[in-house]
Amino acid sequence: xxxxxxxxxxxxxxxxxxxxxxxxxxxxxxxxxxxxxxxxxxxxxxxxxxxxxxxxxxxxxxxxxxxxxxxxxxxxxxxxxxxxxxxxxxxxxxxxxxxxxxxxxxxxxxxxxxxxxxxxxxxxxxxxxxxxxxxxxxxxxxxxxxxxx
Amino acid sequence: xxxxxxxxxxxxxxxxxxxxxxxxxxxxxxxxxxxxxxxxxxxxxxxxxxxxxxxxxxxxxxxxxxxxxxxxxxxxxxxxxxxxxxxxxxxxxxxxxxxxxxxxxxxxxxxxxxxxxxxxxxxxxxxxxxxxxxxxxxxxxxxxxxxxxxxxxxxxxxxxxxxxxxxxxxxxxxxxxxxxxxxxxxxxxxxxxxxxxxxxx
Numbered sequence: 270x271x272x273x274x275x276x277x278x279x280x281x282x283x284x285x286x287x288x289x290x291x292x293x294x295x296x297x298x299x300x301x302x303x304x305x306x307x308x309x310x311x312x313x314x315x316x317x318x319x320x321x322x323x324x325x326x327x328x329x330x331x332x333x334x335x336x337x338x339x340x341x342x343x344x345x346x347x348x349x350x351x352x353x354x355x356x357x358x359x360x361x362x363x364x365x366x367x368x369x370x371x372x373x374x375x376x377x378x379x380x381x382x383x384x385x386x387x388x389x390x391x392x393x394x395x396x397x398x399x400x401x402x403x404x405x406x407x408x409x410x411x412x413x414x415x416x417x418x
Numbered sequence: 419x420x421x422x423x424x425x426x427x428x429x430x431x432x433x434x435x436x437x438x439x440x441x442x443x444x445x446x447x448x449x450x451x452x453x454x455x456x457x458x459x460x461x462x463x464x465x466x467x468x469x470x471x472x473x474x475x476x477x478x479x480x481x482x483x484x485x486x487x488x489x490x491x492x493x494x495x496x497x498x499x500x501x502x503x504x505x506x507x508x509x510x511x512x513x514x515x516x517x518x519x520x521x522x523x524x525x526x527x528x529x530x531x532x533x534x535x536x537x538x539x540x541x542x543x544x545x546x547x548x549x550x551x552x553x554x555x556x557x558x559x560x561x562x563x564x565x566x567x568x569x570x571x572x573x574x575x576x577x578x579x580x581x582x583x584x585x586x587x588x589x590x591x592x593x594x595x596x597x598x599x600x601x602x603x604x605x606x607x608x609x610x611x612x613x614x615x616x617x618x619x
Contacts, residue, residue, distance in 0.1 A: 294575050297455070298568065305460015312489060318461075319485045322477060330474050334464075402457065409456045410449035417445040 275354075282352040289352060296345040303338025304405045306331040307377060310385055314398030324394065328385040339374075362418050366411030373404040425509035437507040444507065451500035455571070458493025461486045462567055469539070469560035471552055479552065480543035514583050517576030524569045531566060535559040 282289050312318040313327050350357050357363045384397040419427075428434060437443050467473040468482045505512050512518045539559045546552050 290575060290579055294572050297452075297571055297575060300456055301459040301571070302463060304456040305458070305463060308457040308460055309464060309486075318489050319482075321481055321485070326476075330477075331464075334460075334467075334473065405456065406453045409453040410446075413449045413452050414445055 277351070277353055277355075280352055282348070289349070292345050292349050296342060296349060299338050299341030299345055300409065301338070303335050303342055304409070306334045306338065307381075307405065308402060310381075311398040311401045314385060314394040314401075316391065316395070323388075324385040325387070328382065335377075357415070360415050360418075362411050362414035366408055366415065369404060369407040369411055373401075373408050376401065376404055422510070422513055425513040428506050429509040431506075434503075434506040434509070437503060444504070447500045447503045451497055451504065454493055454497040454500065458490060458497070459567070461490050461493070462563065465490075466560035466564045469552060469556050471557075478544075478547040479556075480547055483540055483543050511582040512577070515577055515580050517573045517580055521570060521573035521577070524566055524573060528563075528566050528570075531559070531562055 277283060282292070309318065310324065310328050310331055313320075313322070313324050319327055381397060381401050384394060389397070429438065437447070464473060465483055465486055468475075468477070468479055474482055505518075535555075539556045543556075546556060
């Protein structure tokens with residue numbers, strides 16, 4: 270079982286009416302930026318948007334914004350986690366989300382990047398784009414389900 | 419019929435009663451709403467940043483706007499449908515919710531934004547590409563768009579933090595789950611986040 274040498278009741282997040290919702294808003298804005306810019310590349314790979322620009326060029330333009338979003342998300346996320354670590358650790362949805370997030374980040378910077386930065390065949394591009402969208406949808410849905418299950 | 423009694427009637431219809439009573443439909447609708455924001459919100463941000471001359475500077479403004487427009491509409495349709503489903507299933511609770519009202523006001527302002535700037539900015543983007551200069555009006559439109567959509571996120575998250583007036587659910591049959599409760603320190607293992615009713619795992 271998990272033990273903590275830290276008392277979350279002393280965490281400012283649990284003693285201030287505004288800090289927790291504010292962090293959530295920052296978290297949502299962060300992932301809208303990161304996932305949103307990844308999704309634009311995905312929709313390009315699927316042939317559904319930005320058809321006149323090569324995926325490699327689009328990826329190059331979007332990557333800095335994706336990174337900014339990821340950094341915001343990966344700072345606000347652990348802070349939210351710190352408000353009640355044991356609750357999150359025991360939460361099935363949270364565990365699912367962490368698994369999906371790890372997969373999604375690794376996938377994004379390996380297979381996704383490789384395929385988007387080369388002239389891959391449309392078939393391969395479509396599969397890679399669709400998997401990316403599914404992974405990120407799983408991360409968001411897993412996050413929302415923390416409040417329910 | 420007052421607005422309040424309309425809300426009460428709406429949530430009492432069989433369709434919305436079924437959504438409210440289901441343990442999984444409501445969170446799935448919320449997830450779809452949020453995933454829609456994640457997948458399509460970036461397109462609004464990128465369009466606005468392009469108008470501000472911050473990103474995709476080598477791509478024509480008109481091309482960025484035109485290429486992202488259909489997907490933005492699809493995204494908006496998905497997000498709004500989920501929003502209507504969430505509202506309808508708990509219409510009375512939403513009626514009393516200050517953040518929900520704020521969100522509707524911001525949504526109206528976004529409609530005004532579209533009316534004001536559609537012909538002045540978005541349909542004239544090709545001109546900006548020929549002259550190579552983005553006018554102040556376009557930058558104003560982009561900044562206001564970013565501001566208003568951020569407001570939508572803030573008001574949207576705020577909805578879950580307002581407690582409904584006591585006693586308004588007395589007439590609702592079946593299980594009732596309030597809007598996503600904020601996570602509060604509870605100690606482990608986690609109790610059901612809604613305060614009871616769901617199966618313990």
